[in-house]
Every structure is written in structure tokens, then in C-alpha cells.
Amino acid sequence: MLYLxxxxxxxxxxxxLMLFLLAAGLTLVFGIMDLINLAHGxxxxxxAFLAAAFYQALQSFxxxxxLAIVATALIGAILxxxxxxxxxxxxxxxxxxxxFALILIANETIKIIFGAQPLMIGMPESLSGxxxxxxxxxxxxxxxxxxxxxxxxxxLGLYLLVNRTRIGMWxxxxxxxxxxxxxxxxxxxxxxxxxxxLGAALCALAGALLGPLLAVSxxxxxxxxxxxxxxxxxxxIGSMRGALVGALLVGMIDTVGRVLLTLGLKLxxxxxxxxxxxxxxxxxxxxxxxxxxxxxxxxxxxxxxx
Amino acid sequence: xxxxxxxxxAETPLVVGLPGPWSAIAVAVLLxxxxxxxxxxxxxxxxxxxxxxxxxxLAASALNLALGYGGMISLGHAAFLGTGxxxxxxxxxxxxxxxxxxxxxxxxxxxxxxLLIGAVSLRTRGVYFIMITLAFAQLFYYLAxxxxxxxxxxxxxxxxxSVVPGLALEGDLAFYYFVLFTTGLAFALLYRLVAxxxxxxxxAIRENERRMAAIGYPVYRLKLLAFTLSGxxxxxxxxxxxxxxxxxxxxxxxxxxxxxxxxMVIIGGAGYFWGGVMGAAIFLLLEEAISTHxxxxxxxxxxxxxxxxxxxxxxxMSARERIRxxxxxxxxxxxxxxxxxxxxxx
Numbered sequence: 001m002l003y004l005x006x007x008x009x010x011x012x013x014x015x016x017l018m019l020f021l022l023a024a025g026l027t028l029v030f031g032i033m034d035l036i037n038l039a040h041g042x043x044x045x046x047x048a049f050l051a052a053a054f055y056q057a058l059q060s061f062x063x064x065x066x067l068a069i070v071a072t073a074l075i076g077a078i079l080x081x082x083x084x085x086x087x088x089x090x091x092x093x094x095x096x097x098x099x100f101a102l103i104l105i106a107n108e109t110i111k112i113i114f115g116a117q118p119l120m121i122g123m124p125e126s127l128s129g130x131x132x133x134x135x136x137x138x139x140x141x142x143x144x145x146x147x148x149x150x151x152x153x154x155x156l157g158l159y160l161l162v163n164r165t166r167i168g169m170w171x172x173x174x175x176x177x178x179x180x181x182x183x184x185x186x187x188x189x190x191x192x193x194x195x196x197x198l199g200a201a202l203c204a205l206a207g208a209l210l211g212p213l214l215a216v217s218x219x220x221x222x223x224x225x226x227x228x229x230x231x232x233x234x235x236x237i238g239s240m241r242g243a244l245v246g247a248l249l250v251g252m253i254d255t256v257g258r259v260l261l262t263l264g265l266k267l268x269x270x271x272x273x274x275x276x277x278x279x280x281x282x283x284x285x286x287x288x289x290x291x292x293x294x295x296x297x298x299x300x301x302x303x304x305x306x
Numbered sequence: 307x308x309x310x311x312x313x314x315x316a317e318t319p320l321v322v323g324l325p326g327p328w329s330a331i332a333v334a335v336l337l338x339x340x341x342x343x344x345x346x347x348x349x350x351x352x353x354x355x356x357x358x359x360x361x362x363x364l365a366a367s368a369l370n371l372a373l374g375y376g377g378m379i380s381l382g383h384a385a386f387l388g389t390g391x392x393x394x395x396x397x398x399x400x401x402x403x404x405x406x407x408x409x410x411x412x413x414x415x416x417x418x419x420x421l422l423i424g425a426v427s428l429r430t431r432g433v434y435f436i437m438i439t440l441a442f443a444q445l446f447y448y449l450a451x452x453x454x455x456x457x458x459x460x461x462x463x464x465x466x467x468s469v470v471p472g473l474a475l476e477g478d479l480a481f482y483y484f485v486l487f488t489t490g491l492a493f494a495l496l497y498r499l500v501a502x503x504x505x506x507x508x509x510a511i512r513e514n515e516r517r518m519a520a521i522g523y524p525v526y527r528l529k530l531l532a533f534t535l536s537g538x539x540x541x542x543x544x545x546x547x548x549x550x551x552x553x554x555x556x557x558x559x560x561x562x563x564x565x566x567x568x569x570m571v572i573i574g575g576a577g578y579f580w581g582g583v584m585g586a587a588i589f590l591l592l593e594e595a596i597s598t599h600x601x602x603x604x605x606x607x608x609x610x611x612x613x614x615x616x617x618x619x620x621x622x623m624s625a626r627e628r629i630r631x632x633x634x635x636x637x638x639x640x641x642x643x644x645x646x647x648x649x650x651x652x
Binding site: 287 | 373379381426429430432433434436437438440441442444445448449451452453454458561562565568569572576602604605607608609610611612614615616619
């Protein structure tokens with residue numbers, strides 16, 4: 001029972017860290033460029049599909065991962081130059097519409113190129129087995145541990161980037177007051193392109209890493225977009241720390257809540273009802289948490305703007 | 307940014323596109339003879355399409371009340387559409403099939419949902435309002451998918467359409483006229499709302515909320531009332547939609563559906579009375595026409611949307627205003643200053 005919860009907590013950690021990869025890019029774009037990007041999930045889908053395509057061509061996981069990240073970052077940079085730059089000056093309604101259009105276009109294009117069938121990415125051989133965490137009691141897949149490790153490494157890297165480098169200083173300046181930052185000599189336009197490409201790269205990383213665990217399919221971006229939005233609203237739009245805490249919170253509530261609620265419901269209802277109701281209640285808890293945060297603390301738990 | 311969120315520039319007149327009596331009569335007559343023409347040329351299929359257009363025109367116009375007139379960008383109106391649909395289907399399961407009960411209950415349930423959601427959501431603004439309406443709609447979606455009483459992923463099927471004494475709704479033609487009658491009533495209500503003091507106040511709040519609050523209008527309550535009415539009318543459309551397709555599925559509740567409703571409003575023209583109708587008609591007919599040629603309708607729709615956002619953000623109904631403005635440009639500044647005077651006099 002204890003080990004079951006530990007295992008689910010690890011799963012929650014893994015899901016949360018992947019959410020963080022998406023939310024980090026989303027919150028930067030949102031905070032710095034004041035732009036609602038509904039198509040952020042599409043970049044995640046594109047990254048996953050590119051990784052799958054490269055994997056099929058190369059039959060090797062890590063080179064495919066790197067190529068997918070670079071290609072998606074490039075796509076992100078081009079999108080920023082061509083489209084998002086114009087959207088930035090427009091109303092939120094226009095942004096919602098245009099990025100909704102991008103979702104439709106991305107889904108359909110992927111369907112045309114790759115077909116409607118989901119693709120698989122093979123796991124790297126060396127990581128496909130389980131790791132013994134507690135002797136004879138707790139085994140955990142090595143690949144999921146890798147994901148957790150990468151997630152923490154990226155979080156640390158982003159923290160250092162945002163807080164310890166010059167680019168990070170510009171980003172923070174841009175997030176708290178873009179006009180003032182521009183007046184003080186920060187070249188906002190290349191910064192925006194960089195931020196957008198970085199966000200796209202993080203999407204691709206998440207998509208490619210999750211590829212071997214999930215089926216790479218059209219529409220995968222939409223199912224993760226809503227939790228990612230919930231994360232950044234809970235954490236505070238534009239705040240990297242908020243994105244991390246929010247992502248872990250959402251990951252834990254969703255995964256651990258799912259198990260605990262199902263177990264708890266089994267005490268009061270029959271097991272079939274509990275099995276369907278538990279996961280739903282967990283998803284609803286996340287939405288409810290977001291509603292509560294918006295209501296009582298609309299600036300989020302860790303607001304970026306002081 | 308929030309003040310101009312509706313996309314109306316300062317020089318657009320506040321109340322635009324309110325139809326005169328003749329245009330309303332013309333539209334009504336046209337819609338009344340439409341199925342007769344279709345059946346006389348043997349295209350009975352298009353009578354069903356017509357019902358669908360009317361129903362979604364009502365849903366889009368309901369959203370237009372909140373989004374176009376009230377400036378409230380709701381990315382969660384699918385929740386109200388779905389509430390109406392599920393209300394009709396759940397009542398039918400309890401053998402309550404009379405239309406005069408089922409449809410008002412559908413509208414009432416959706417209005418209640420909108421009242422609750424609006425009461426919380428309207429305390430936020432801008433991006434946060436968009437997000438919170440989206441989150442609420444997701445709650446409804448999860449609820450519908452998970453509860454066995456709601457049929458889970460499959461949704462609920464209707465054994466038959468609602469019952470109206472003396473009219474067999476199973477036929478496409480009879481159902482069309484029933485839909486036309488019901489939506490006609492709803493549009494009459496919408497017209498009265500928009501043309502009333504309440505409508506004017508709502509538009510003024512969209513343009514400058516702070517000023518309206520300073521003058522002493524109960525801004526929050528007016529917006530909540532508009533949001534509730536908008537949700538109720540969307541619920542009525544949802545009830546009709548469940549009748550049309552003989553069932554309701556969780557797909558009605560997806561945020562994709564909310565997005566499509568916004569798209570319809572924008573295509574037609576947000577804040578124009580016929581904006582929702584025009585948008586729904588253009589959207590559904592385009593979908594119908596293009597889907598017969600290619601399965602990649604979404605690609606075309608995406609491209610069209612980008613075009614609209616980047617090139618023509620005010621929608622089809624704004625064309626008349628724009629043409630008029632262009633014609634007036636010859637007369638010069640006199641007209642414009644007259645317009646400004648008029649605006650100040652309001």
C-alpha cells in the first residue's frame with residue numbers, strides 16, 4: 001500500500017515535470033509577450049511527430065530527440081517571425097482565434113503527412129527495464145526515472161538561465177514591463193523570437209520524451225494544453241517558479257488523487273463506479289483548484305509582476 | 307488592452323446593425339419559404355441543414371450577446387449548449403417529452419449554470435476570464451464523460467423528438483418550422499434586449515467599463531444578467547440540437563465546440579445583430595460545401611480564420627458599415643464631426 005502510493009507519487013512527479021516543460025514555455029510567452037497561445041500544445045504534438053519520424057529514419061532514440069528539438073525550435077522561431085509578432089499587437093480575442101486556427105491547421109497537416117494512425121517511438125534499449133528502488137519491494141521503470149531526471153535538470157537549467165544570465169535578466173525585465181525594458185535598451189524583438197523558440201524546444205523535448213510512453217497521435221496537444229494552462233494560471237502567469245510549483249501540484253493531484261479517490265470511492269460505491277469516477281474527480285479537482293486560485297488569488301500563487 | 311478587447315475602434319458607432327422592421331420581415335419570409343423551395347426542387351436534405359443552421363445561429367447569437375455586445379470573451383459556451391442538450395435527454399429518460407416542458411427546462415438549466423459560472427468568472431477580467439470560462443466548461447465535460455447517468459463517452463440518445471400537440475416533429479419539414487418558430491421567439495427576445503436600455507448599457511460597459519461604473523451603473527450585475535441570458539439562450543439551442551440529432555454526446559461540451567461558436571460570431575461580426583446568424587450560416591454552408599470536395603475541411607477553416615483575424619477582423623456584417631464609410635469619405639469631415647457630435651449627445 002505504501003509502495004503503491006510511492007509509485008504513484010513518482011508517476012505524478014514525472015507527469016508534473018513534463019507539464020512543467022510545456023508550462024514553462026507557455027508562461028514565458030504569456031508573461032513576456034502578453035499573448036494567449038492556444039497552439040502551444042500543437043508544438044508539443046509537432047515535436048513528438050518529428051521525433052517519431054526521425055526515430056523511424058535513424059532507429060536511434062537520442063539523435064532523434066535532439067533533431068526533433070532543433071527542428072521544432074526552428075518552426076517556433078519561424079512562427080514567431082511570421083505570425084505571432086503581428087498577433088502580439090492584437091486583442092486577446094484575435095489571439096484566441098488565430099491560435100485556434102493554428103491548431104486546426106497543425107492537426108490537419110500532421111494528418112496529411114503522417115496519416116491518422118498513431119505512431120510509436122521505441123524506448124532506448126538500455127533504459128527499457130525496471131530499476132529496483134527498494135529491494136524486492138519497489139521496482140520502477142528506468143525510462144520514467146530518466147524523464148524525472150531530465151525534468152529536474154531542465155528546471156534547474158531554466159532557473160539558472162532566468163536568474164543568472166543576461167538573457168534571463170532581459171526576460172525578467174520583459175515580463176515585468178516590456179515597454180520599460182525596450183526603453184532601457186533591451187532589444188525586445190530578437191528576445192521574443194528566442195523565448196518562443198525556447199518554448200517550442202521545451203515542447204518538443206516533452207513530446208519526444210513522452211513518445212515511448214504514449215501513442216503519438218493527432219490531438220495529443222489539445223489534451224495536454226488545458227492542464228498546462230491550469231498550471232500557469234495556478235502558478236502565476238509569467239512566473240517560472242510558479243510554473244514549476246503549479247506543474248508539480250497539478251501532476252500530483254491528478255495522479256495521486258486519481259488513485260486515492262478511486263480507493264476511497266471503493267469504500268462507499270461499487271468498484272466499477274469508483275474506477276470511472278476516481279480519475280474524473282481528480283481531473284475536476286485540478287480545474288476546481290484553478291477556479292479557486294483565480295477567484296481568491298487571481299495573480300497566481302507566485303506572481304511574476306511585483 | 308481589456309478596454310479594446312472587443313476589437314471595436316473608437317469611431318465605430320456604438321449600436322450597429324440593429325435591423326429595421328422590414329429587414330426582419332424579409333428574413334422571416336425568406337426562412338419560411340426556404341424549405342418549400344428546397345422540397346419543390348427535390349433537395350429535401352437541405353431542410354435538415356436549414357434546421358441545423360437556425361439552431362446554431364441561435365447558439366452563436368446567444369454567444370454574441372455576451373461576446374459581441376458585452377465584451378465578455380467566453381471560451382466556455384459549449385457548457386451551456388451541452389447543459390441544454392443533456393437536460394432534454396435526461397428529461398426524456400424520465401418520460402418527460404413535452405416540448406413545452408423540455409425546452410424551457412433546457413434553457414432554465416443552462417441559465418442557472420451560466421448564472422453560477424458567471425457569478426464567479428465575472429470577478430476576473432481579460433485573459434483570466436477566458437481561462438476561467440474554459441476551466442468551467444472542462445468541469446462540465448469531465449462530469450458528463452464520467453457519470454454513468456449521463457451515458458459516459460457515448461452520451462445519451464433520444465428515442466424520439468420532443469412532443470408538440472398537433473405537430474409530428476419526426477418529419478424534417480415540421481421540425482424545421484418548429485425550430486423556426488422557437489428561434490424566432492428567441493431572436494425577438496434578443497432584439498428587445500439589445501434595443502433596450504439594458505442593451506445600450508451593456509454596449510457602453512463593453513466600451514468603457516470604468517466610466518459606466520463611475521456614472522453609477524451596476525456593472526457587475528448587468529454583465530451577469532447578460533451572461534445568464536446568453537447561457538439560457540445557448541441552452542435552448544442545445545435542447546433543439548439534441549432534438550435535431552436525436553441525442554447528445556460529450557463532444558457538444560468540448561472546448562473545440564466553444565471555439566467554433568466564437569469562430570461563427572467572428573465570421574458574422576461580433577456586436578452586429580445578424581452577426582451570429584450570418585456567421586453560423588456561412589460556417590455551416592462552407593463546411594457542407596467544402597467537405598464534399600475534400601476531407602481536409604479543418605485546413606481550409608484554419609486558413610480562413612487566419613485570413614479573418616489578420617485582414618478582416620470585424621466580420622461580414624461590418625461590410626455595409628465599411629462601404630458606407632468609404633462612400634462618405636467623399637463628403638469629408640463634415641459627416642465625421644456630425645457623427646462625433648451625435649456620439650457626445652448620447
